[in-house]
Amino acid sequence: MAKKTSRASAKRTPPSPRKALKSKPKARPKPKAKASAPPTPKLSKGKWVYGFGGGRAEGKPNMRDLLGGKGAGLAEMANLGLPVPPGFTITTAVCTFYYANGQQYPKELRAQVAKALAEVARITGKTFGDKSNPLLVSVRSGARASMPGMMDTVLNLGLNDETVEALAKKSGDRRFAYDSYRRFITMYSDVVLGVGHEHFEELLDRHKDRQGYSLDTDLTADDWAELVKLYKKRVQDERDEPFPQDPEQQLWGAIGAVFGSWMNQRANTYRRLHNIPESWGTAVNVQAMVFGNMGETSATGVAFTRNPSTGERKLYGEFLINAQGEDVVAGIRTPQEISEAARVEAGSDKPSMEATLPKAYAELTRIYNVLERHYRDMQDMEFTVEQGKLWMLQTRNGKRTGKAALRIAVELANEGLISKNEAVLRVDPLTLDQLLHPTIDPRAHRRVIATGLPASPGAASGEIIFSSDEAALLKADGKKVILVRVETSPEDIHGMHAAEGILTTRGGMTSHAAVVARGMGKPCVSGAGTLRVDYAARTMTAGSQTFKQGDFITVDGSTGQVLAGKVEMIEPQLSGEFSTLIGWADKVRKLGVRANADTPADAKAALRFGAETHEHRPDHEYAVVLKAHDAPALLLFEENEQLGRGEAHAAVLARPAGRDPALGRHAQEPGLVLVPAQAARRIAQFSRIVGLELGAHERAERLVRERVPVLLLLHAVIHTHGVSLRVA
Numbered sequence: 001m002a003k004k005t006s007r008a009s010a011k012r013t014p015p016s017p018r019k020a021l022k023s024k025p026k027a028r029p030k031p032k033a034k035a036s037a038p039p040t041p042k043l044s045k046g047k048w049v050y051g052f053g054g055g056r057a058e059g060k061p062n063m064r065d066l067l068g069g070k071g072a073g074l075a076e077m078a079n080l081g082l083p084v085p086p087g088f089t090i091t092t093a094v095c096t097f098y099y100a101n102g103q104q105y106p107k108e109l110r111a112q113v114a115k116a117l118a119e120v121a122r123i124t125g126k127t128f129g130d131k132s133n134p135l136l137v138s139v140r141s142g143a144r145a146s147m148p149g150m151m152d153t154v155l156n157l158g159l160n161d162e163t164v165e166a167l168a169k170k171s172g173d174r175r176f177a178y179d180s181y182r183r184f185i186t187m188y189s190d191v192v193l194g195v196g197h198e199h200f201e202e203l204l205d206r207h208k209d210r211q212g213y214s215l216d217t218d219l220t221a222d223d224w225a226e227l228v229k230l231y232k233k234r235v236q237d238e239r240d241e242p243f244p245q246d247p248e249q250q251l252w253g254a255i256g257a258v259f260g261s262w263m264n265q266r267a268n269t270y271r272r273l274h275n276i277p278e279s280w281g282t283a284v285n286v287q288a289m290v291f292g293n294m295g296e297t298s299a300t301g302v303a304f305t306r307n308p309s310t311g312e313r314k315l316y317g318e319f320l321i322n323a324q325g326e327d328v329v330a331g332i333r334t335p336q337e338i339s340e341a342a343r344v345e346a347g348s349d350k351p352s353m354e355a356t357l358p359k360a361y362a363e364l365t366r367i368y369n370v371l372e373r374h375y376r377d378m379q380d381m382e383f384t385v386e387q388g389k390l391w392m393l394q395t396r397n398g399k400r401t402g403k404a405a406l407r408i409a410v411e412l413a414n415e416g417l418i419s420k421n422e423a424v425l426r427v428d429p430l431t432l433d434q435l436l437h438p439t440i441d442p443r444a445h446r447r448v449i450a451t452g453l454p455a456s457p458g459a460a461s462g463e464i465i466f467s468s469d470e471a472a473l474l475k476a477d478g479k480k481v482i483l484v485r486v487e488t489s490p491e492d493i494h495g496m497h498a499a500e501g502i503l504t505t506r507g508g509m510t511s512h513a514a515v516v517a518r519g520m521g522k523p524c525v526s527g528a529g530t531l532r533v534d535y536a537a538r539t540m541t542a543g544s545q546t547f548k549q550g551d552f553i554t555v556d557g558s559t560g561q562v563l564a565g566k567v568e569m570i571e572p573q574l575s576g577e578f579s580t581l582i583g584w585a586d587k588v589r590k591l592g593v594r595a596n597a598d599t600p601a602d603a604k605a606a607l608r609f610g611a612e613t614h615e616h617r618p619d620h621e622y623a624v625v626l627k628a629h630d631a632p633a634l635l636l637f638e639e640n641e642q643l644g645r646g647e648a649h650a651a652v653l654a655r656p657a658g659r660d661p662a663l664g665r666h667a668q669e670p671g672l673v674l675v676p677a678q679a680a681r682r683i684a685q686f687s688r689i690v691g692l693e694l695g696a697h698e699r700a701e702r703l704v705r706e707r708v709p710v711l712l713l714l715h716a717v718i719h720t721h722g723v724s725l726r727v728a
């Protein structure tokens with residue numbers, strides 16, 4: 001029996017809209033616009049809702065701040081004439097108002113929502129709450145900045161004990177109707193009522209065990225109808241009140257839950273990690289349902305117009321036959337490849353979308369080309385196929401790795417979609433750090449214990465950890481960990497950020513773990529189905545081998561392999577696109593590039609990455625350059641073997657400059673002695689002894705003018721570090 005949810009731990013039910021609308025609203029605060037962003041369009045006085053569908057939309061492309069990314073994308077696709085289910089967007093301004101006014105709604109909102117809902121009903125020919133031909137809707141969040149998986153979604157809203165029978169009669173498929181109803185109860189209870197999805201998973205698993213089923217698709221209409229009764233009873237037991245049957249109450253509960261999710265822990269964590277202000281708020285998108293779970297001619301999927309890991313220009317993604325959207329990202333079933341070429345490359349024996357739904361695949365291919373040329377960037381698309389017809393549910397600029405961002409920017413410029421200058425600006429300098437991550441040395445021995453999907457490139461080694469909270473704690477203690485989960489969810493965001501890499505036993509290339517890991521630049525292996533994770537015992541089993549929490553493993557996100565123990569890594573090699581983009585940047589930049597390199601190895605790395613060497617800082621990189629009036633021509637040194645590693649590095653104190661190119665314009669001057677940065681503090685101490693209270697560089701010049709014997713200076717430094725000196 002599942003543990004009963006405490007009142008304190010349950011999510012707070014949003015205020016009733018009737019109560020919310022009674023109080024007089026305060027003046028809406030003016031949204032703060034970023035200096036670099038284009039001016040935000042003025043909100044029509046009292047207009048809080050914008051509709052879309054039927055080949056047109058009230059929203060415009062420059063209203064992203066108001067409509068959110070999802071709402072702006074839906075409006076733009078509708079205006080482009082693409083197949084988009086009709087709906088409406090409640091603006092981010094309502095979210096701002098909601099939190100500024102004690103979680104109350106603007107007084108005009110209820111009437112505007114009712115009007116927009118009536119327009120959706122007109123376009124679809126269905127009526128919300130109707131007992132014979134019901135309109136069902138989805139409720140999704142959509143902030144102006146992409147926050148995948150951070151806020152909550154409710155599908156199939158409007159179903160109750162009466163409308164489910166109408167849906168069964170209208171569709172001619174009772175199993176589909178009750179499958180949709182049980183999904184709605186699960187999502188609504190979790191998102192709005194605070195009764196976690198684990199309650200319903202337990203009931204489902206118990207029923208499958210009793211009936212001898214292995215897959216959800218094995219269940220019949222009667223099975224789902226029985227489970228709906230059990231689900232509703234569990235809600236009654238946990239909340240001491242029945243599951244809501246009024247569609248109007250359901251709708252406002254979901255709207256309030258989306259606004260509430262803007263301030264939940266995982267959304268706060270994501271915003272902090274990605275520097276997204278909480279004042280931006282989120283929009284709410286209410287949209288007519290289309291169903292991917294209406295049989296073998298229906299499907300749902302996620303696709304990218306280019307590979308988000310490598311940047312390769314080809315349709316990339318996954319789909320599931322007879323499924324709804326959350327099935328793809330949750331990893332409950334293993335997704336199938338979109339294209340036949342991808343299926344062959346992955347070695348999958350499951351049919352591709354291209355083979356099973358050729359007309360829908362052809363339409364998706366056409367649309368992805370339209371969207372990429374329109375937005376001039378790689379797009380992340382969500383779609384549903386309902387009885388053979390393709391519907392687009394979302395498009396947005398796709399998350400990508402640093403490697404992919406580089407290739408995509410260069411190729412878009414070469415294709416003429418963007419300028420070279422724009423390509424340079426498209427690549428976030430911080431994402432280039434991903435290109436510097438180590439990979440597994442090809443000469444290293446690989447003890448492969450499992451193979452999953454190469455969800456995010458790169459490699460990492462660390463201790464196995466099963467809890468996100470513990471991962472964050474160990475990270476704070478300076479330990480490197482690999483987060484191992486059956487599947488990740490938005491609640492794992494802090495653990496994923498703390499981990500060196502992520503490993504899941506479920507999920508595909510578009511799962512939550514894969515998408516978030518790519519955005520963070522973390523290596524990730526998903527869908528390693530041969531592994532068995534036992535959270536209670538804190539163990540991971542691979543065949544006959546059992547690994548405990550704290551054991552070391554390595555994940556290779558480029559191949560999908562999971563390896564036992566630590567494995568040797570190598571530094572990455574930069575691609576041709578890197579040199580191309582840096583070359584474009586060099587032609588327009590005004591700033592010079594300097595590198596602080598205290599060792600020859602650091603200097604070589606700086607040169608390889610494009611740093612300039614003609615103007616180094618002698619007071620930092622080498623501390624002091626002295627004229628060697630009284631020094632011998634050649635100084636040799638011996639390191640004291642008793643020195644520690646850090647001190648040994650500091651003991652390399654003096655060598656003749658000769659023709660050292662690192663000295664720039666001083667390189668050709670005879671008689672120079674180079675004193676590295678590690679000696680700067682010691683020289684400064686000695687210069688104080690002789691009464692020279694000047695800055696480091698000025699001290700050097702003064703010492704030259706005063707003809708202070710260099711050998712005496714070096715002796716003071718060397719004596720402090722315990723290094724013997726021989727004069728040749």
